[in-house]
Amino acid sequence: MIELIVGTETGTAEYVADEVLELLEANEIESRATLEPELELLSTSNLWIIITSTHGAGDIPNNLQPFIQSLTDNQTDLCGKKAMIISLGDSSYDTYCQAGTKIKDQLLALGIELITPIFQVDAMNEEMPEDLVMEWLADLLPLISSLN
Template sequence: MSKIDIIVGTTLGNAEYVADEIASELTALGHEIQLHLTPNRTELTQDSLWFIVSSTHGAGDLPDNIQPFFNEIEQNQPDLSHKKFIICAIGDSSYDTFCHGPTKLECLLEHCSAKACVDKIEIDVQRDPIPEKAALSWILKRQDRL
């Protein structure tokens, strides 16, 4: 099974709750999971899959707890060609910056040559008021790519 670092970007706790549910499900499937609420690239497992679960904050920004992770990658521009990632973005479509924070991170990772192993999901809390259900359904349909 896979080693997976779940990297959480959360302001009000919704993304953290979704990440906890994903971690429980993936652990039950036999994956080795580490959850990171204050992610630091140097503390992540070298050969792990990065599973990013993040909301958008403010005017399309990443939450404060994941912003230093983004800044470090943006400033150092590391070669991430060996890295695979997944993005689970959570937002509210009533805002014109719907899911912009995680999309910025996705673009940065791709700029550093990391590869998405599944298409990202953008969970709209207007349509899916229980975002963990949508996230679990999405990832379980793609678990063969982990």
């Protein structure tokens, strides 16, 4: 099972997650998405794909903050877990994609393994965020499938 963990303020990351979910399901990769992640429900997952926007002064979206804070407060051991991070932001701000970077740093400190570098999506790009993500993910489907 692949878990899509979505952090969103305006709905863009949620829309991207819906497209990712469709791509995975079309390739017979069992997956589900959540806006309110709970570690107990994610514990059987082989891969977390975190899709997050950045808001405010580089902040993690409000719906993800309790989950990330809980992992950190409890020093949750994430050794053996794998993750990918898709970070949405606007390069006209100096906090471009900062939420993804903050999440990465916290998860790495808890032992998770990132299987790819963070994929950053710039709102200043003329292409739609979901199109950029789909193009990037298409090449990674064999790797993702192997972790399902």
